[in-house]
Amino acid sequence: MVKSKKPKDANAPKKNMSSYFIFSNERRPQLSAQQKQDSADGKTNITAISKIMSAEWKAMDDATKKAYDQKAKEAKEAYLVVFEAYKKTENYAKYQQILSEWKLREDALRSENGNGSPNKKRSSKAKKAPKKPKQPDAMPKRNQSSYFLFSNERRVQIKAENPDKKLTELSKIIAAEWKLKTESEKKVYADKSATNKVDYLRRMEEYKKTNEYAQYIAACDEWKKEKKLFEKMSELGVDSDHEPLKVSMPRKPKDEKCPKRPLTSYFLYAKDVRAATKEEFPDKPITEIAKEISKKWKLLTDEEKKPFEDESKALKEQYKKTMEEYTGSESQLAFKVKLEEWKRECDERKSAARAKAHKKKQREQEKMASAKKKSPKKKSKKKQQQQRMIDSSDESSSESGSDSESESGSSSESGSSSGSESDSSSGSDSSSD
Numbered sequence: 001m002v003k004s005k006k007p008k009d010a011n012a013p014k015k016n017m018s019s020y021f022i023f024s025n026e027r028r029p030q031l032s033a034q035q036k037q038d039s040a041d042g043k044t045n046i047t048a049i050s051k052i053m054s055a056e057w058k059a060m061d062d063a064t065k066k067a068y069d070q071k072a073k074e075a076k077e078a079y080l081v082v083f084e085a086y087k088k089t090e091n092y093a094k095y096q097q098i099l100s101e102w103k104l105r106e107d108a109l110r111s112e113n114g115n116g117s118p119n120k121k122r123s124s125k126a127k128k129a130p131k132k133p134k135q136p137d138a139m140p141k142r143n144q145s146s147y148f149l150f151s152n153e154r155r156v157q158i159k160a161e162n163p164d165k166k167l168t169e170l171s172k173i174i175a176a177e178w179k180l181k182t183e184s185e186k187k188v189y190a191d192k193s194a195t196n197k198v199d200y201l202r203r204m205e206e207y208k209k210t211n212e213y214a215q216y217i218a219a220c221d222e223w224k225k226e227k228k229l230f231e232k233m234s235e236l237g238v239d240s241d242h243e244p245l246k247v248s249m250p251r252k253p254k255d256e257k258c259p260k261r262p263l264t265s266y267f268l269y270a271k272d273v274r275a276a277t278k279e280e281f282p283d284k285p286i287t288e289i290a291k292e293i294s295k296k297w298k299l300l301t302d303e304e305k306k307p308f309e310d311e312s313k314a315l316k317e318q319y320k321k322t323m324e325e326y327t328g329s330e331s332q333l334a335f336k337v338k339l340e341e342w343k344r345e346c347d348e349r350k351s352a353a354r355a356k357a358h359k360k361k362q363r364e365q366e367k368m369a370s371a372k373k374k375s376p377k378k379k380s381k382k383k384q385q386q387q388r389m390i391d392s393s394d395e396s397s398s399e400s401g402s403d404s405e406s407e408s409g410s411s412s413e414s415g416s417s418s419g420s421e422s423d424s425s426s427g428s429d430s431s432s433d
Contacts, residue, residue: 004106007098011091013082016075019068023060024053130226133219136212140203141299143196146189147178147280148296151273152304159307167307171272178276247353250345253338257331259322262315265308266297272308 017025031049057065086092144152151174158170165173178186207213263271270293277289277296284292297305326332 004102007095007102009092009095011086011089012095013079013086016079017072019065019072020057022071022075023057023068027053027056129230130223132223133216135298136216138207138210138212139216140200140207142295143193143200144296144299145280146186146193147276148273148299149189149192150174150178150181150186151276152300155304155307167268167272167311171276175276175279247349249349250342253335253342255332255335257326258335259319259326262312262319265305265312268308268311269293269297269300269305 028049031052035049151171154174154177155170158173159165162170270290273293273296274289277292281289281292
């Protein structure tokens with residue numbers, strides 16, 4: 001299906017810009033002019049300018065940023081006033097008519113091509129699993145366990161004493177020290193954790209009364225429904241056209257010589273604390289352990305996250321260097337050929353499966369059509385009941401007619417006999433006289 005572009009309203013007022021875009025429009029000409037002076041060919045690098053502007057915006061003080069926010073707010077208010085006035089014009093009414101006609105055409109095209117419900121937007125790519133809603137920033141953070149309180153406290157000290165050691169090595173030292181702690185020493189951290197937990201639960205009870213929490217829970221419930229539906233569709237092997245296809249795919253080739261991507265700061269942290277978290281929750285499965293690690297990561301401060309972020313940056317720089325060496329090499333070119341062959345094989349198998357499914361559907365439709373032609377049309381139950389009622393009423397009326405006829409016949413007969421009797425009696429009387 002060839003999808004037409006959504007029509008634009010040329011007469012509509014232009015939308016207001018955000019605070020960042022107002023700043024960008026002010027700053028871009030200055031940076032462009034500066035780049036032209038510095039560069040030998042007098043050209044400008046748009047990506048470099050964008051990066052500079054983004055960095056300046058992030059580093060901007062609150063007072064300056066607030067001024068841009070105020071400008072954006074005023075621009076939005078002005079736009080809304082103009083747009084409300086525009087809504088009352090003929091041009092707006094004409095555009096709405098054009099837009100509704102365009103929507104009807106698109107819906108008709110979608111339904112003709114068998115793309116399911118015409119009101120739903122469909123994508124040629126397979127849908128991704130729905131993401132869990134992000135916790136609101138105002139939501140109280142869960143308290144840390146006794147071990148993690150000790151770990152965060154001790155890591156800073158050991159790092160200062162051993163600056164060359166990696167985070168994984170530091171974690172092993174901390175875990176070993178925790179095992180050697182006596183129950184009374186551990187109790188200090190356990191009491192602190194218990195106090196933090198009481199405070200967390202109190203704040204959580206207060207937060208549960210807010211509208212923000214209710215909205216978050218509603219979003220989570222919706223996410224669970226979407227996730228369940230997505231998993232069900234995945235099990236059925238439903239493709240982008242919602243047609244269940246049973247296709248045996250070839251195994252995707254792996255590029256063994258390609259440099260491995262570096263771990264992010266979070267995954268470095270997860271690798272660091274996984275063993276300790278397993279000891280803390282020995283009965284929990286791997287999925288629950290991962291959730292506990294995620295909760296603990298969210299509780300870390302920026303200062304506590306910094307060592308993991310620094311290591312991640314260093315690994316990323318190293319990855320970039322090795323990737324530059326690998327790009328364009330014989331190994332990469334050979335893998336690209338293998339990958340193209342694999343894609344071609346997948347497409348061929350999918351096409352064959354679709355053609356087979358289409359033929360099967362056609363055969364079923366032909367069978368149904370021929371069966372309808374052969375078999376006489378059966379009356380519905382309702383019509384059958386109505387026919388029986390009509391037949392019964394006809395029978396009763398015919399019976400009543402025959403009864404009335406017999407009654408009228410007998411009455412006439414009695415009438416005639418009585419007449420003859422009267423005549424004979426009168427005759428006898430006259431003769432006697």
